[in-house]
Amino acid sequence: QELISNVPRKETLIVENPEGTIKNAGWFNIWAINAGGQSTGLHQLAMDAFWYIDPERGIDGVWDNSLASDKPIYNKDFTEMTVKLRKGIFWSDGVEFTAADVVYTVQTHLDTKGLRWSAPIQVNVASISAPDPYTVVFKLKKPNSRFHALFTVRWNAMWMMPKHVFEKAGDPLKFAFNPPVSLGAYTLNSFDPNGKWFIWQKREDWKRTTLARFGEPGPKYVAYVDAGPPDKRVIAQMNHQLDIIHDTSPEGMFTMAKQAKFSHGWFSGFPYAHPDPTLAAVIFNTQNEYLKNRDVRWALALLVDIKAVSMASYRGAATISAIGVPPTGTHPEYYHGPIEPWLKTFEIDTGKRKIKPYDPSIGKQVTDMLRPTLGDQIPTKPEEVAKAFGMGWWKPDPQAATELLERAGFKKVGAQWMTPDGKPFSVKITVEGESRPVMTRAGSMVAQQWRQFGIDSGTVVAQGTLADRRAAGDFDAIISWSVETWGGHPDLSYFLDSWHSQFVAPPGQPQPPRNWQRWTNPELDKIIEQVRGVGFDDPKGVELGRDYVKLAVREMPSIPLMSYNVFTVMDDTYWTGYPNAATAPYTDPVPNWANTKYMMVKLKPKQ
Amino acid sequence: MTSLLELRNVVRTYAKGGLFGRSARAVDDVSFSVGGSGPEILAIIGESGSGKTTLARMILGTVRASGGSIRFKDMDLADIKGRGQRMDFMRQVQPIFQNPFEAFNPLKRLDRYLFMTARHFAGARDDTAAEAASDAALRKVGLSLAEVKGRFPHEMSGGQLQRVAIARALIASPLLLVADEPVSMVDASLRTAIVNLFRKLRDEMGVSIIYITHDLATAYSISDRVVIMRRGVVVEAGDARATLDNPQHPYSIELKNAVLSPDTGP
Amino acid sequence: MKSYAAYLIRRFGQFVLVVFIGMNIAYIVTHATPIDPVEQSIAAATAFGSTSPEAIGLMRESLRELYGLKGTAWEQYIGFWKRVVTLDFGPSLSAFPTPVSSLIWRALPWTAGLLLVSTTITWVLGNLLGGLAGYLRDNRTLRVTGLLVMGFHPIPYYIVALLILIVFGYVWPVLPITGGAQMNLARGWNLDFVASVVKHSVLPVLSLVLVGLGGWFMGMRSLVSNIVSEDYVVYAELGGVPQSRILRSYVMRNALVPQVTGLAMSLGGIFNGAIITEQVFGYPGIGALLIDAVHAGDYSLVLGLTSVSIVAVSLSVLLIDMLYPLLDPRVKVS
Amino acid sequence: MTPVVAVNQLRAYYQTQQFGVQRDVRAVDDVSLQVMPNEIYGLAGESSCGKSTLIKTIAGAIRPPLTVQGGSVVFNFAGQSLDLYKAGPQALQSIRWKHLSYVMQGSMGVLNPVRRVRHSFIDFAFRHIGQPMPAFMETVTQHLARVKLGPEVLQAFPHELSGGMRQRLAIALATVCKPELIIADEPTTALDVIVQKSVLGMIREVQRELGSSLIFVTHDMAVHAHLCDRLGVMYAGRLIEEGATKDVFSRPRHPYTTHLIASLPRIGKTASIKALEGAPPNLADPPKGCRFHPRCPLAMDVCRQQVPAFAEVAPGHRVACFAVNPVAVE
């Protein structure tokens, strides 16, 4: 019996939806917050936005003008943004997409509270107008050189609403949008009312969508399914019932690499995983009495043996980073490489002496450690090592850590470090548990290293409550990512803007996302304010970004560990042409990204 | 001298369920007294379900009377409050139950009950005292501690058990024994022994006994007075010999006629 | 008959009381959680995006209003009961504005079907085997069966489920290992769909039965070994009543009385869902809904699920109490 | 004439083993007796002398810890003889209820509590009567009428019936197949005198009507006097006297029987009756010689050493006492 009824397996791509079961499956109104699923194919296959920035190289460069025919056009002081629209793009019900849809979308968000993008639109937009059917003009309330980011897909962005559908629907908050009218190359075929699967079908008129510029999408059908617990995902793919596993454990990946000859990851060999443009880090709560002190933070950083963390979390398949930028996409070219000379000379004063903590060879050391068991799979060329495993990191230096802690007034009594006021020094690391297994493992290892040094440490599993606790600052340290970037584009404002001290909440109050370290620094504020004044593509932005990196190194508000590596596993049995690091880095394979749509045109059925 | 025990218009109703509280009278307006002129044996005779057990339980204070009063030594049983008073009452009034197999916990050794009674009611302070008291009481019923100690109820026959039960009650040296069909599970020779025992208890130890039975013959032989019940009501009462020799009420007559005599052949 | 009516009224009063207390406990506990559904929504909505902190403040404000979390605790409590008496649990917070009740009704048939079938099979089989094993103590086959049943019982359910999945899904892939029915099959009372549902339920049911059997088995066996020494059983044996009849009508029939109560309770427990089964076999149902609701801080949904469960269990206990006099003629209603 | 049942030198002990320590309770020790067709044989004796045990052994109701140590029980049903402890379970199964039925002591609890009385009759008797169901039910109903029970009791649950009714039901159940031998263990003890009288009358009537034999156990001598043709008296696991009921009552020979008869209470008798001194022996460790000797007013030296033979001292009258018949068991 076929896996899917009435749909030939050969014409179908089966993809894991990491959201699992969608409890409200019949809800496709993506503009209402959290009402239904998103990675069900809805935002990958049915939605479209002005622009896409690819976390990898892109099919035709990193920047893609999707619904817009050109890049955003700002006026001089960044208070007005004009967008030119592509012509000949149609909704799946045959209505043409025009500026009216854009105006409707933005106006609805302006008029309605509680839609997903209502708040940012209301904060920024004074008015919107369409001088002609293919042009829209946004008037902003205040200067914003990054306003287009709202419409630029990194993982998602503000999607366009079909005016002709929503107009008639009444309250946009209560409208299910079922079946969805699609602007992408696929349209909904069927879905499970219990939210286990969604099947999309290639539009007859796929040529009238933005994707047609790159050719015809390969799969006639795309199914997004709930793939179950990790073991089961592996089994499902070994049975060729799941073409793309969103993420599996490192061990699952290794098993697949060993046993399933049709399965492969982003790298063809070790470390397999795709590094997301997301920086996993030990984020300190800098409002914590003891962690306020930079010396203490640095001491804790110098106790971390990144090799052990890499082994514990990813079994060595991690791409490490010493600085506050993920080592992925184009970032090594813009940041890691250029900054390394500075890192090599960077010194910290322990109070007794000055040390140079950076060790440029750590990436290589990781490969040396892995080579005895993994042999040829492990690259030897320095560029390849850097790309896959990262460059240098901070050398563990317990002696320096001791000196730093002592300078901060801490004392070691017996085997236990005491705070200046005589209490045992305790730093617990909050982790997310099963939802982020790899991060949980990294946290356990860091905690173990601190514990072995005499600090009362351990992990606190906050599965389900992590969002609350992270926002409320209810932690000493937390494994998370307050640094996320475009990946393909060097601009850092994606996360950096929200690190401005104006947004830091007082202790106990919920903190807006990103600056979970609650770190304030006048120098940082100055950098951020400068970034706001320069254009998106202005090379000055990169300069300022490097300033931020150096500042963050000196201050160590969070200990950067590595990129968030995702073990996306792809099965070649039915389809070929998946993106990969070596020959086809055209996009990120991780299938919950909206960018997955680019994969569709590259996928070809296997004969 | 006032009576040891005095029942006046005692009623006990049991709810038969139902929305409007229909109830049945298990004991209906019963009055009599015990021990008005020194220790005596009062026999209560009646068919099954005539309320004898209910009456006994009321006298023992384990079931409350729905109406009327029961006074023991001028104290209304309804006024007994607290463990102290209750213990004091129990020391003076002890029960002997119908079914010897049921009278002891089958999972426990028999001597436990003897020792507990000795400790609580006979002032035994240590094991030796308790054993001595138990042995003395057992000997009164023709047993000895050696035979009982360490044995479980199922290792004994009904007659043995019943004698143990009586011995246990005797340890407390009560003034009043309430014996609910104590010999119905016991063989003839033992029956005689127990009945003789009752007589002895009355005559030598000054114990009054309420003797509930179907057995008119033993009632005749030992009791001083008799109460005949039927469906909760006393149908006839009076001096034992006189009443049983010459019953007046039709039911009493029927009862007497039903008694099998060993002298009439098949 | 009158006494039975009085009993019913009293019993029903108790049912109402129990449900009331139970739902209050559930209300208090759900509302004591530190999870804030608004923060959860914001976190989910901004997890991969970049939203300016100012905008977040605005978002928080409007969500609070939208979810109706504005009133005092007392007002919210009163509001809860007002809705409950109209059998409405309000909109789900994590799937706003879909009503909690429609989420529950969508998942319930699956869980209920799966658990009804597996509980029934487990109960029947467990009692049968347990009864036989208790009655025929020296039978070899039964001893071995008992050992097997008892051996499976303590293995953590997750492991059993996963083993079954590996065996029948990978090593010897004969049965579907995921979902409630074949994907994309039209739902309805047609042979294809029903067959597919049955086929998909085999492994989940098997796992539930394997693990659950031991409990009933043990219970029944010990009940039976007590009953065999009752007078009426001994007497029937002396009376030459055939063994099969004794086993059926004397031993099992008497032992069933308490087992039926157990069955009622476990049937009521259906509304708790089978969380791990659903997780391992990707079976749609209440359990996954519950876990998801808890993670999302959706206390409307959690409360809805908990309330349904409380009512269901109380109701089945009530029912069994009402039917008990039929089952055991000795039971007096008063 | 062949006896319906012949018990020969039967020995049955309760063997208890508690963690390795074994104890034998010799509840039936060397008992021989015979019951003739159409005869009511009464078994008397004080409590715990082993009456029930003997009855169980005859009925084949052996369960641990009770074990049969020796002797035989031979039935003669419809010209066929069957040795209870040599026959296989199959053979036993086939005689039960058809030829041999048993009323247990405490027979109030013998009916399945969760099923209607009707079913018990079907389970026990339907096979043997060999009639189609409606006719069978008719037979049962008629039989119930003999014990003065209406057909409605068939539809009742046991707990809905009074003690007397249940006792009568038990008797009806035991007699419905018209067995040659009915064994009844204290079937009237729990009843009040009025009911007891009617039940006894009924038992007698039914027995006469069916022509069955009956072994009837009770410690109530008055009941024996009313019912039995022949009487056996047991003491401490042994039969000590046996004879026609009238003979035993009018001329008891064994000192124990003598005492028993003399001590029976009677209405109109007020004089204090002397009870037997001493206690019944412990059957786990019975006295040597004659088991009655510690309490016997006539005890002699030989009584302490040797066991008296159970021998005929007059036609149909057997006694085991040296004072009556100085022969010992070799």
Added chain:
Amino acid sequence: MWKILRDLLKHNRGFAVGVFLLGFVVVIGALSFVSPYSPIDSYVVAPDMPPGWPHVLGTTSRGQDVFWLLTFAIRNTLAFGMLVAVISRLLSLTIGLVAGYAGGWVDRVLMSVNDTFIVIPLFPILVLFYFVMRDKMSWAALAGVMACLGWAYDARLIRAVAMSLRTREFTETSIFSGMSMPQILVKEHLPYVMPIVFSTTMNNINWSIGLEVTLSVLGFTDINTPTIGSMIYWANQHTAMVAGVWWWIAFPVALVVMTFIGLFLLAVSMNEFIDPRSRLGRGTP
């Protein structure tokens, strides 16, 4: 007491096997006190080694020695099960016996509470407790919560027995022997409910271990404390089943099964000891 144990050991095969199994498990648990490794540290040995020497039961993918980890895990799990069982037994015994003996309004009040607990769905409440208590949800706290949720059904069973015991004549005998209510409940009625207590204890331990594993698998327990559940949790995190690291799961599971069977055999043979009627049945051919 010792003599009884010795006799039970000598004469009751089930008891002996049960004692042996449990003894084995307890010894394994006791070995945790001499473990060369800390159970919360990872990467102390080479990962993924199959059973052999020197790592008898192999090593985990986290670089822990399975044997030594298991010693801690079984110790904590056993302690957990016992704690739940003991607390919940105390609750159910007290409430069941008192309600059954006292009757009247005491009974009604207690049983209303009891019914409520029976009817409250366990799992949602447990999960919610986890969220309320968050990192204060140590295994001891979890045990407390589970004990509070696990007594009600058994209390009902016990009450039913206690109610019938109340009407037995021997209860009356006890009263008239001067025993107080606690004495009667403990000395007279308790032995009757002991078989129930024993069998439910076994069920309860099994139930709590099972639930602990379930919660662990879902990540709702303190995964830093090594228990059988958290071992399976971590194994699961490392897809040990499909990665072929079977020893990480098989040995903990085997130990749970042994514990369970040991408890079962003990419960059965203790039953026989408590009930002298069935004891008498022993030893006859």
